Amino acid sequence: MDKLKLEMKNIEVEFPGVKALDGVDFSLTSGTIHALVGANGAGKSTLMKVLAGANGHYTGDVYIGGEPVETRSPKLSKNLGIEIVYQEVDTALIPHLSVAENVMFNSMVNHMGKKQLVNWGAIKKSAQAVLDRLNVDVDINALARELTLHKKQMVLIARCVAERCRFLILDEPTAPLSNTETQDLFRVVRDLAKEGIGIVFISHRLNELYEICEHITIMKDGKLVDSMPLTKELEVNTIVEYMLGRKYDGIYTKKDCEIGAPLLEVENLTEKEGRVKNIDFYVRKGEIVGVAGLVGAGKTELCKTLFGCYSHTGRMKLNGKEVRLGNPQQAVKSGFALVPEERRKEGVLVTDPVYANISIAAMKKYTNKVSIINRKKEKIEACQMIKDLGIKTPSENQTVALLSGGNQQKVVVGKWLNSEADVYIYDEPTKGIDVGAKQDMYELIEKLAAEGKGAIYATCEFQEVLSICDRIYVMYDGKIVKEFAYGEVSEKELLYYSTGGKSIDATNEKEETA
Amino acid sequence: MQQTKKRKQLKISSWITKWGTLVTILLLLLVFTFGNWNSDTGSSIFLTTTNVITVLRSISITTIIAIGLTYALAVDGMDLSIGACAQWASTFIMTMFIWYDLNMWIAIVLTIIVCLTVAAVNSLLIILFKIPDMIASLSVMFIFQGVALTYSRGGAITERMVRPDGTQAPGLVSEQFRALGGEPWLIIIMLCVVAIAMFILGYTKHGRYMYAVGGNKEAAKLSGIPVEKYKILAYFLSATFAAIGGISLAARIGTAQVQAGDAFLMPSVSAAFIGFSVLGAGKANAFGTLMGAVLMGVLQNGLIMLGVPFYMMNIVIGTVLAIALALTYVARK
Ligand SMILES: Nc1ncnc2c1ncn2[C@@H]1O[C@H](COP(=O)(O)OP(=O)(O)OP(=O)(O)O)[C@@H](O)[C@H]1O
Ligand SMILES: [Mg+2]
Numbered sequence: 001m002d003k004l005k006l007e008m009k010n011i012e013v014e015f016p017g018v019k020a021l022d023g024v025d026f027s028l029t030s031g032t033i034h035a036l037v038g039a040n041g042a043g044k045s046t047l048m049k050v051l052a053g054a055n056g057h058y059t060g061d062v063y064i065g066g067e068p069v070e071t072r073s074p075k076l077s078k079n080l081g082i083e084i085v086y087q088e089v090d091t092a093l094i095p096h097l098s099v100a101e102n103v104m105f106n107s108m109v110n111h112m113g114k115k116q117l118v119n120w121g122a123i124k125k126s127a128q129a130v131l132d133r134l135n136v137d138v139d140i141n142a143l144a145r146e147l148t149l150h151k152k153q154m155v156l157i158a159r160c161v162a163e164r165c166r167f168l169i170l171d172e173p174t175a176p177l178s179n180t181e182t183q184d185l186f187r188v189v190r191d192l193a194k195e196g197i198g199i200v201f202i203s204h205r206l207n208e209l210y211e212i213c214e215h216i217t218i219m220k221d222g223k224l225v226d227s228m229p230l231t232k233e234l235e236v237n238t239i240v241e242y243m244l245g246r247k248y249d250g251i252y253t254k255k256d257c258e259i260g261a262p263l264l265e266v267e268n269l270t271e272k273e274g275r276v277k278n279i280d281f282y283v284r285k286g287e288i289v290g291v292a293g294l295v296g297a298g299k300t301e302l303c304k305t306l307f308g309c310y311s312h313t314g315r316m317k318l319n320g321k322e323v324r325l326g327n328p329q330q331a332v333k334s335g336f337a338l339v340p341e342e343r344r345k346e347g348v349l350v351t352d353p354v355y356a357n358i359s360i361a362a363m364k365k366y367t368n369k370v371s372i373i374n375r376k377k378e379k380i381e382a383c384q385m386i387k388d389l390g391i392k393t394p395s396e397n398q399t400v401a402l403l404s405g406g407n408q409q410k411v412v413v414g415k416w417l418n419s420e421a422d423v424y425i426y427d428e429p430t431k432g433i434d435v436g437a438k439q440d441m442y443e444l445i446e447k448l449a450a451e452g453k454g455a456i457y458a459t460c461e462f463q464e465v466l467s468i469c470d471r472i473y474v475m476y477d478g479k480i481v482k483e484f485a486y487g488e489v490s491e492k493e494l495l496y497y498s499t500g501g502k503s504i505d506a507t508n509e510k511e512e513t514a
Numbered sequence: 515m516q517q518t519k520k521r522k523q524l525k526i527s528s529w530i531t532k533w534g535t536l537v538t539i540l541l542l543l544l545v546f547t548f549g550n551w552n553s554d555t556g557s558s559i560f561l562t563t564t565n566v567i568t569v570l571r572s573i574s575i576t577t578i579i580a581i582g583l584t585y586a587l588a589v590d591g592m593d594l595s596i597g598a599c600a601q602w603a604s605t606f607i608m609t610m611f612i613w614y615d616l617n618m619w620i621a622i623v624l625t626i627i628v629c630l631t632v633a634a635v636n637s638l639l640i641i642l643f644k645i646p647d648m649i650a651s652l653s654v655m656f657i658f659q660g661v662a663l664t665y666s667r668g669g670a671i672t673e674r675m676v677r678p679d680g681t682q683a684p685g686l687v688s689e690q691f692r693a694l695g696g697e698p699w700l701i702i703i704m705l706c707v708v709a710i711a712m713f714i715l716g717y718t719k720h721g722r723y724m725y726a727v728g729g730n731k732e733a734a735k736l737s738g739i740p741v742e743k744y745k746i747l748a749y750f751l752s753a754t755f756a757a758i759g760g761i762s763l764a765a766r767i768g769t770a771q772v773q774a775g776d777a778f779l780m781p782s783v784s785a786a787f788i789g790f791s792v793l794g795a796g797k798a799n800a801f802g803t804l805m806g807a808v809l810m811g812v813l814q815n816g817l818i819m820l821g822v823p824f825y826m827m828n829i830v831i832g833t834v835l836a837i838a839l840a841l842t843y844v845a846r847k
Contacts, residue, residue: 016528307736332738346736349729351796360726361737363719371719415737 582755
């Protein structure tokens with residue numbers, strides 16, 4: 001097959017108050033997998049939206065095979081064979097339609113012509129054919145809303161390739177996935193590249209890029225930094241230095257901090273529907289306790305049960321006193337804070353400004369006796385948080401919906417860091433956050449620990465728990481299966497226990513590159 | 515070249531989004547001022563103190579009721595029972611005076627309390643039974659339209675009427691009460707209601723919480739906000755102001771006419787929704803609601819002065835509204 005080249009030249013995009021792209025060049029060859037990296041807010045998504053026709057007001061030129069083309073609308077882009085899977089998977093799926101309908105959505109919309117009747121048999125057959133081609137196992141009759149995130153993603157990719165697709169853009173597809181699922185995704189992506197599709201792959205997990213990408217483009221502050229082949233010689237730290245524009249050695253040294261008396265003690269916690277079972281654990285003052293486990297191990301459920309979202313049995317003691325948490329409101333009152341996993345859905349008020357989001361869980365700090373808000377104080381502290389977390393926003397008054405994906409995440413984390421809780425529960429706090437900002441976040445988490453707060457840190461990124469947690473609990477199938485102290489365990493062992501002590505081989509290859 | 519043009523377009527469109535509604539009001543004022551120009555006196559009969567007061571008075575009741583709705587909209591709710599609630603209030607308070615000859619202040623307090631039953635039923639259906647707010651409040655609307663009619667035996671409540679038991683009603687509507695429905699009191703009440711709402715929604719914790727509930731219920735819940743409590747509060751505020759609107763209506767006409775309150779539903783809903791767009795707020799807000807009511811009021815008043823026949827009125831009002839809203843929303847992404 002001929003190599004087809006897609007080129008973008010001197011692309012500029014401007015939003016009110018923000019120059020998101022400033023003279024960016026980018027090129028993509030069919031059949032290759034091309035990594036696109038950059039710090040949060042660097043302009044990756046914006047650049048890709050230009051290709052996908054979602055930023056119709058760009059200036060600059062786009063060429064396919066040397067021919068100038070216009071990607072001013074999603075329809076134009078689709079006709080050119082450019083497809084995108086956005087960062088927010090759920091926004092693109094229609095939850096109450098079946099998998100078959102979701103996969104064939106575009107053709108149902110665009111290629112019906114004068115036909116008025118839907119041929120269900122044909123739709124199901126074509127959908128099955130596409131899924132078979134990708135070699136993914138999803139029931140075509142299931143409803144989209146019943147699928148796991150990973151499967152939803154597959155459905156969307158299937159939708160993209162069901163049409164004539166020449167270029168496929170994946171915006172942070174691996175952020176919510178665990179290792180096994182990531183491997184599955186890689187397999188599909190490699191197969192598609194073999195078919196001759198050019199693929200853009202955005203990710204903040206730089207290590208995984210070496211596995212599947214041949215080329216890398218690095219962006220910073222809306223500008224192109226460099227574009228080069230991705231080989232082993234190009235070190236992660238070098239990439240990060242390009243991204244951040246400053247020195248980076250990749251090593252995070254955990255600060256020692258004094259661990260005090262037990263703060264939270266949990267005994268035999270069982271969720272009513274059995275999503276978490278017989279949980280016993282404790283958190284001491286100043287301690288960061290990791291909860292490691294694969295996606296689906298019950299980490300989120302544990303976090304939410306602790307926070308009173310699900311009804312449960314068992315005993316919880318905070319500072320030696322028994323607490324009963326029937327709902328999140330009581331949890332907050334008792335001194336808990338939860339950074340939820342699905343932040344867009346459960347964390348941010350997208351239509352509100354950044355400062356209002358940061359203060360909403362700590363209103364007590366900003367109000368006087370008669371509930372009047374001290375807006376000045378509110379904004380000053382919001383600005384401080386924006387600085388501490390490096391949230392990229394034109395001002396504290398910007399609407400959160402207009403921030404980049406990673407910066408929205410930071411706002412949610414900032415909201416809870418700002419609250420005056422005793423026990424902080426972090427559920428995948430670094431999801432979608434760039435490497436530089438991760439370290440800022442670790443520092444803030446440690447700072448709170450140093451003040452004598454307790455932290456529960458749930459994640460499927462084992463590297464993270466290994467580097468900042470004082471103790472680690474491993475979860476599998478809704479139960480805690482193992483406990484380790486800092487420095488006592490390797491990533492390999494964590495993986496062993498988090499797969500139920502069975503399949504250490506299946507995921508070995510991922511290990512080596514990590 | 516092309517770029518600066520683009521940038522300019524961007525600026526203009528965001529400017530229109532922000533100011534569209536207010537510009538429309540201004541344009542209407544200009545049109546009506548010069549449309550009603552009297553060349554003999556060299557002045558306009560539209561822009562006189564009396565007429566300005568007339569407009570303000572005419573929008574007062576709509577605004578008061580619409581402010582109540584603004585609270586419900588702030589929590590992303592909807593309350594279609596406000597018109598019925600106003601009607602129920604005006605009927606009830608009139609009977610307090612006319613049938614039972616009650617003291618004014620006692621009657622007012624009693625009426626507001628009685629009208630909170632509307633909120634209670636709304637809350638029950640929407641929060642406990644989880645019926646979607648639009649249909650829940652629609653059924654509540656029917657219920658209380660019926661309650662008001664049944665209570666008054668299907669007729670108006672007027673002074674010296676014959677009571678259902680056949681005796682003549684003893685009470686009169688006091689001058690003191692009637693004054694509440696005329697200027698300056700009605701206008702003062704309206705401005706107070708708006709100012710209080712601006713204050714609560716914009717400057718207190720409770721307002722912030724209501725908007726948070728309206729913006730993202732799940733996030734609000736996980737932030738420790740008692741979501742349901744604030745929803746219930748919003749419906750109670752909505753009913754309270756609908757009741758105050760109904761009481762003002764009774765004070766203004768001195769009787770309780772069948773379905774007079776129901777007629778305020780649509781103008782109030784319009785005013786509150788127009789309010790979303792004022793100054794680019796993007797959500798229900800008190801100042802916006804006031805401006806929405808002003809837009810409707812000016813329009814109605816000006817058209818009457820220009821001699822537009824009543825049967826054509828709604829065509830013009832609807833069209834101007836559509837244009838004002840289009841100006842605001844078309845530029846939005
Ligand atoms: N519609 C918009 N209005 C205003 N600003 C915007 C809009 N979309 C994006 N931006 C801004 O443009 C910049 C680039 O955003 P973009 O989403 O491309 O970042 P990103 O590189 O994808 O980051 P992340 O890794 O966090 O997803 C950000 O500063 C963002 O705030
Ligand atoms: Mg992005």
